[in-house]
Amino acid sequence: MAGSIRGCGMNSVASTAVATPRVAERGLWSDAWRRLRRNRAAMVALIWILLVAVLAVVGPYFSPHPFDELDWDHMGVPPQMEAAHWLGTDRLGRDLFVRTMYGVRISLQIGLLATFVSLLIGVVWGATAGYVGGRIDHWMMRFVDVLYALPYIFIVIILSTLFERGNIFVLFFAIGAVGWLTMARIVRGQALSLKRREFIEAALASGVSTPAILARHIVPNLIGPVIIYVTLTIPQMILFESFLSFLGLGVQEPLASLGSLINEGAQEMESAVWMLLVPATFLVTLLMSFNFLGDGLRDALDPRDA
Amino acid sequence: MSGAFLKLDALRVYFSVSGGWLKPARKLKAVDGVSLEIAPGEALGIVGESGCGKSTLARAILQLVDVTAGQVVWLGRPIESLTVRQMRPLRASMQIVFQDPLASLNPRMTVGEIVAEPLRVHRADLSREQRQTEVAQMLERVGLSRDQINRYPHEFSGGQCQRIGIARAMILKPKLLVCDEPVSALDVSIQAQIINLLEDLKRESGTSILFVSHNLAVVRRLCERVLVLYLGKTMELAPSAALFGAPLHPYTRGLLASVPIPDPDLQPARLETSLTGELPSPLAPPSGCVFRTRCEFAIERCTVEVPVLEQLPDNRQIACHRWQELQLKA
Amino acid sequence: MTSARSNVLEIESLSVRYETPDGAVQAVADISLEIAAGECIGVVGESGAGKSQAFLAVMGLLAPNAQVAGDARLRGRELLGADPRALRDLRGAELAMIFQDPMTSLAPHIVVGDQIAEVLVVHKNMSWREARAQALQLLEQAQVTDAARRLTQYPHELSGGMRQRVMIAIALACDPVMLIADEPTTALDVSVQAQILSLLKRLMRERGMALALITHDLGVVAGLADQVAVLYAGRIVESGSVRKLLKNPSHPYTAALLRSMPRIDAPVDEPLVAIGGQPPSPRQPIAGCPFHPRCAAAPSRCTTERPELRRIDGAQVACHFPRSNSASAITL
Numbered sequence: 011m012a013g014s015i016r017g018c019g020m021n022s023v024a025s026t027a028v029a030t031p032r033v034a035e036r037g038l039w040s041d042a043w044r045r046l047r048r049n050r051a052a053m054v055a056l057i058w059i060l061l062v063a064v065l066a067v068v069g070p071y072f073s074p075h076p077f078d079e080l081d082w083d084h085m086g087v088p089p090q091m092e093a094a095h096w097l098g099t100d101r102l103g104r105d106l107f108v109r110t111m112y113g114v115r116i117s118l119q120i121g122l123l124a125t126f127v128s129l130l131i132g133v134v135w136g137a138t139a140g141y142v143g144g145r146i147d148h149w150m151m152r153f154v155d156v157l158y159a160l161p162y163i164f165i166v167i168i169l170s171t172l173f174e175r176g177n178i179f180v181l182f183f184a185i186g187a188v189g190w191l192t193m194a195r196i197v198r199g200q201a202l203s204l205k206r207r208e209f210i211e212a213a214l215a216s217g218v219s220t221p222a223i224l225a226r227h228i229v230p231n232l233i234g235p236v237i238i239y240v241t242l243t244i245p246q247m248i249l250f251e252s253f254l255s256f257l258g259l260g261v262q263e264p265l266a267s268l269g270s271l272i273n274e275g276a277q278e279m280e281s282a283v284w285m286l287l288v289p290a291t292f293l294v295t296l297l298m299s300f301n302f303l304g305d306g307l308r309d310a311l312d313p314r315d316a
Numbered sequence: 317m318s319g320a321f322l323k324l325d326a327l328r329v330y331f332s333v334s335g336g337w338l339k340p341a342r343k344l345k346a347v348d349g350v351s352l353e354i355a356p357g358e359a360l361g362i363v364g365e366s367g368c369g370k371s372t373l374a375r376a377i378l379q380l381v382d383v384t385a386g387q388v389v390w391l392g393r394p395i396e397s398l399t400v401r402q403m404r405p406l407r408a409s410m411q412i413v414f415q416d417p418l419a420s421l422n423p424r425m426t427v428g429e430i431v432a433e434p435l436r437v438h439r440a441d442l443s444r445e446q447r448q449t450e451v452a453q454m455l456e457r458v459g460l461s462r463d464q465i466n467r468y469p470h471e472f473s474g475g476q477c478q479r480i481g482i483a484r485a486m487i488l489k490p491k492l493l494v495c496d497e498p499v500s501a502l503d504v505s506i507q508a509q510i511i512n513l514l515e516d517l518k519r520e521s522g523t524s525i526l527f528v529s530h531n532l533a534v535v536r537r538l539c540e541r542v543l544v545l546y547l548g549k550t551m552e553l554a555p556s557a558a559l560f561g562a563p564l565h566p567y568t569r570g571l572l573a574s575v576p577i578p579d580p581d582l583q584p585a586r587l588e589t590s591l592t593g594e595l596p597s598p599l600a601p602p603s604g605c606v607f608r609t610r611c612e613f614a615i616e617r618c619t620v621e622v623p624v625l626e627q628l629p630d631n632r633q634i635a636c637h638r639w640q641e642l643q644l645k646a
Numbered sequence: 647m648t649s650a651r652s653n654v655l656e657i658e659s660l661s662v663r664y665e666t667p668d669g670a671v672q673a674v675a676d677i678s679l680e681i682a683a684g685e686c687i688g689v690v691g692e693s694g695a696g697k698s699q700a701f702l703a704v705m706g707l708l709a710p711n712a713q714v715a716g717d718a719r720l721r722g723r724e725l726l727g728a729d730p731r732a733l734r735d736l737r738g739a740e741l742a743m744i745f746q747d748p749m750t751s752l753a754p755h756i757v758v759g760d761q762i763a764e765v766l767v768v769h770k771n772m773s774w775r776e777a778r779a780q781a782l783q784l785l786e787q788a789q790v791t792d793a794a795r796r797l798t799q800y801p802h803e804l805s806g807g808m809r810q811r812v813m814i815a816i817a818l819a820c821d822p823v824m825l826i827a828d829e830p831t832t833a834l835d836v837s838v839q840a841q842i843l844s845l846l847k848r849l850m851r852e853r854g855m856a857l858a859l860i861t862h863d864l865g866v867v868a869g870l871a872d873q874v875a876v877l878y879a880g881r882i883v884e885s886g887s888v889r890k891l892l893k894n895p896s897h898p899y900t901a902a903l904l905r906s907m908p909r910i911d912a913p914v915d916e917p918l919v920a921i922g923g924q925p926p927s928p929r930q931p932i933a934g935c936p937f938h939p940r941c942a943a944a945p946s947r948c949t950t951e952r953p954e955l956r957r958i959d960g961a962q963v964a965c966h967f968p969r970s971n972s973a974s975a976i977t978l
Binding site for chain 2: 805921
């Protein structure tokens, strides 16, 4: 216990010596945040995404209509206030606002979860291949190449028909499982170039162990490019889900995603244009916002501009 | 201390270079049979043109590249065949400062974390607070303020980053500090600051320094002895005063003549006496004496016979067939 | 006196400024220089001193967001604000520039011979046959060993020194009257540096070409410059003959630079006097004399009032308290 007593004694001395005020400390993240805030397009995009997300969660509670209620008196009506169909109804009299908000929820969930799946597989696969290198890297990346060569739309179709149709988790998994390929390539490239940086050599020269090098030196430096790619992957995933739903392979009735709503709306395009416009507007603005945010993050996290 | 402090015995580091599609790999002899000893507290300079193997030699001593043949004896113990795990505790006694100050610092770590990292590895007995105190003291020792401990590398200039790199290398009080071109990437007005800092650290801590540089003027200031490398081989090894005062090897002479002097009366003439030609490819080194293709004194013998490294009385070594004749001429 | 000289390049009150989201950056401020035919001017400064920016402005090679003011005349013809097409004809024909890293200035997938020949085809209307023959001669003039074989090699097959010689050959293709060399030897070994410098010197002599040698190394300047201009924080702080500046500098910065350089010919026990502080950033302008935070003796006047460039002892100096002759004679 002598050690701990000495440690305690040192404690007070040390804290007076080191507890200096953090004078104008500018961390990398606060720096990036400062640059991001200056990017008007990215900030508008971020605010819009948050706004839509909040609206999707709380919006339906303000409406008197559940998402699957058939309002026999108002079938296929344009936006109106009297019956609280703020964005109109569809052919079956279901409230379009509530259905669109449910669609946004599902699209965002799928976008985030599928991205998370692809992130998990991609980072582990890519970082291992890149840092370990050699033969292991070679075979791991050949495997990725083979998967790339397969027409992935068929893989998803097969997966989603093998399992219960419209099972949302199968959909998450199916989309994420094909989305990780690019992530793995990006992460591997980053890990490869990081491995040759002098600060890794400095860590090796200090005797830092391999797990510690991965945890303290490789992974923190991967975060920047990975975050950027994530914000660009989310819209891809949303779009991909919409595409599957549009083909009828995605979310099943009475649930709706933006893709299935657009599919329905497209059939009524000539008589009831709002049925297409409402979900399409949300989809397009969300996709654009994610892309703007991704671009903004790329500029903000670029160390060359530090 | 009994036994060798640092001793290299016929050290060889070869890299295999793939010749391309279906061509056999070729051997690049980066370091080709270098032997030398460094005493505690001594500063040895390694000079030569880029591609002569000086950085590889430094990294081989630190076991950062694999040794092909020969021995590295550190504190009386051969280390060239140790495993990574066996080598780890020894790393506390040998540290390195790099050429590119910013690239050698992890951009995602604060200065405090960077300098503390060797302590985390080798001084697990220290508490967090003790570590912080040591780091703060070290930062002040290298001329930075302890207030800067929570900042990130990109907030510092090149010279300051190099001070951080030196602080990281010196925090474990190593017995050997390898400096790989530590001032070449810095602004002229900053180089002197770093040279003076290294001079002070060496004087106060008694650390041995292995100073790799192509800047002979800097080596002359800091080092007691100098090793001149050419295509991985020792050309000349001599105490600084002797080497800079009366260089024996034609390559050493040529190198010295190439160093610019800011004197308009001397420099224009010096330009014309510089070395001719360029370093041949290390993949196909010349036969005999490797320097003969650029040596104005080369004779028939130089193309066929590899000169042996001769031991001269005043602690000098030289590898040249004709050094005695040339000395008489000069 | 100036009228008797035939100036090839005259730079007058040249300023380069950038507007960035972080505020204005004054890269070059009010620089005036004259370079005569067959003369070499050494332009010395640390990184960020504005030495490259000034000459990139003369070449018309700055980024589009650069705001350039002032005049730059090549044999009396205004270069700044000139028609881009006219400027392009001038570049390469009368005004040429070589850079620190030749690899980035050479096209990686074209053999060296064709890159030289192309300049001749474009600017001199030669046929490719003639141009290739001429390219061989140019390589030989640039003292490229084994020139005939080099013609068919790609840039990556050459050493750094050889690539710089190829760049010089390209620059010489149209007999320029003015060559700007931006840190041409910084990336090279001292041995190759000496070779390239002596090549530049010979070409200058033989062709009566003017040379602006941009460098951070006073030793490089000593070898071939006639005149020297020392830049600090975007301004000329001292200019004059090479002998005056290196033997008897008037500005404290020039003197401090000389004292902070380890010299191969100076006694080893002489202490190296470092310049304290950091080189100034063009993003943070300094009130008064830009050198005052690092100057050994800077009275309060230096912190408030920026010294103008004035003529002292046959040199131009921007300092309120220039070093007198006797004082400098002691230290050197």
